[in-house]
Amino acid sequence: MFENVIAELLRVDGVRGIAVVSKDGLLIEGQASDRTIDVENVAAMVATIYGTSLNVSKEVFHEEAIDMVTLESPKGKIITVEAGENAVLTVLTDPKVNLGLVRIYIKRNAQKVASML
Amino acid sequence: MLPGKYIDVITDFSDPLELAGKVREGYLKIAWKSESGLKIGYALVKKGKIVGSLVEEVLENSSISGDEAFREIFDAVRRNLIGAVELYEADVEGILKAHPGTYVTLVGVPSKSGRDLESFLALLGVYSGGVEIQDGSKAWEIYVESGLVKAARAIKGSDYRGDDAIRDILRETGHLLKDGKYTVGSPHEFSPEDTVRKTDLLREGLELVKEKRKVEKGF
Numbered sequence: 001m002f003e004n005v006i007a008e009l010l011r012v013d014g015v016r017g018i019a020v021v022s023k024d025g026l027l028i029e030g031q032a033s034d035r036t037i038d039v040e041n042v043a044a045m046v047a048t049i050y051g052t053s054l055n056v057s058k059e060v061f062h063e064e065a066i067d068m069v070t071l072e073s074p075k076g077k078i079i080t081v082e083a084g085e086n087a088v089l090t091v092l093t094d095p096k097v098n099l100g101l102v103r104i105y106i107k108r109n110a111q112k113v114a115s116m117l
Numbered sequence: 118m119l120p121g122k123y124i125d126v127i128t129d130f131s132d133p134l135e136l137a138g139k140v141r142e143g144y145l146k147i148a149w150k151s152e153s154g155l156k157i158g159y160a161l162v163k164k165g166k167i168v169g170s171l172v173e174e175v176l177e178n179s180s181i182s183g184d185e186a187f188r189e190i191f192d193a194v195r196r197n198l199i200g201a202v203e204l205y206e207a208d209v210e211g212i213l214k215a216h217p218g219t220y221v222t223l224v225g226v227p228s229k230s231g232r233d234l235e236s237f238l239a240l241l242g243v244y245s246g247g248v249e250i251q252d253g254s255k256a257w258e259i260y261v262e263s264g265l266v267k268a269a270r271a272i273k274g275s276d277y278r279g280d281d282a283i284r285d286i287l288r289e290t291g292h293l294l295k296d297g298k299y300t301v302g303s304p305h306e307f308s309p310e311d312t313v314r315k316t317d318l319l320r321e322g323l324e325l326v327k328e329k330r331k332v333e334k335g336f
Binding site: 003011 | 118123126128146147148149150155156157175176200201202203
């Protein structure tokens with residue numbers, strides 16, 4: 001169902017994997033261009049990271065919404081945004097990806113996912 | 118990737134290509150997973166008609182265009198691989214000028230089932246597989262491969278096979294235009310007697326019928 005979203009994001013230079021994940025950690029749909037990435041595993045961990053970030057936001061900023069969660073490591077980045085009430089959209093990238101471009105695409109496609117769920 | 122302004126994404130449809138009617142000038146963007154990988158297809162639309170087509174392999178960085186691409190899109194539609202259709206507004210003339218290979222010469226929007234001659238002719242141009250044609254009292258099965266009818270037989274009302282079955286269909290066009298319908302599907306196995314030698318006879322015959330109707334309407 002989300003092939004359109006996955007295909008558009010996978011074509012962005014430096015993007016290695018995409019996952020549409022329910023907030024309780026189940027992979028709804030995903031694909032990676034790199035076979036070493038286990039998208040299902042990533043989905044479960046991303047939901048945890050997103051949930052924890054939301055709690056931090058509530059505790060520190062007294063704000064119950066977050067725009068984006070970004071995890072940066074020397075080997076790559078994981079960017080996650082909310083996609084509707086019950087899901088998040090996650091993009092896994094190379095370390096030197098054009099982050100501005102990825103942000104534009106992930107936001108645009110998160111809206112599509114939200115309208116499709 | 119083609120330029121354009123995103124309008125909407127639609128998941129509730131019976132036939133994705135019928136959404137062409139919702140686009141005045143732009144394209145339908147679809148994606149699907151096939152045996153060979155993830156693909157993005159674009160069907161360029163002008164005044165509700167599909168005029169151009171492009172299919173890209175997402176991870177291979179390769180593409181095909183024109184009639185060949187449209188056949189692949191229709192095949193994905195027929196196999197129900199499309200979960201969502203994105204609608205875009207775009208300068209279609211500009212895209213066609215910049216990428217002349219994307220022109221689709223087939224006319225009309227093919228449909229997996231229908232009652233009108235135009236959509237049946239469009240189907241013949243893009244489809245590979247079985248089609249059942251029926252009017253009130255007679256029915257036939259044909260096997261099509263990229264616009265050519267390779268096999269045919271009557272399954273109700275007569276027992277014609279091969280070229281004779283095609284001639285039988287053409288003789289019945291009067292009834293078919295009134296009460297006929299067609300549906301794509303998996304045919305029963307065809308036998309050597311069902312082989313059609315004049316593989317473009319049905320298309321040519323129906324094109325003539327279409328022209329005749331145009332002339333009659335003109336008067």
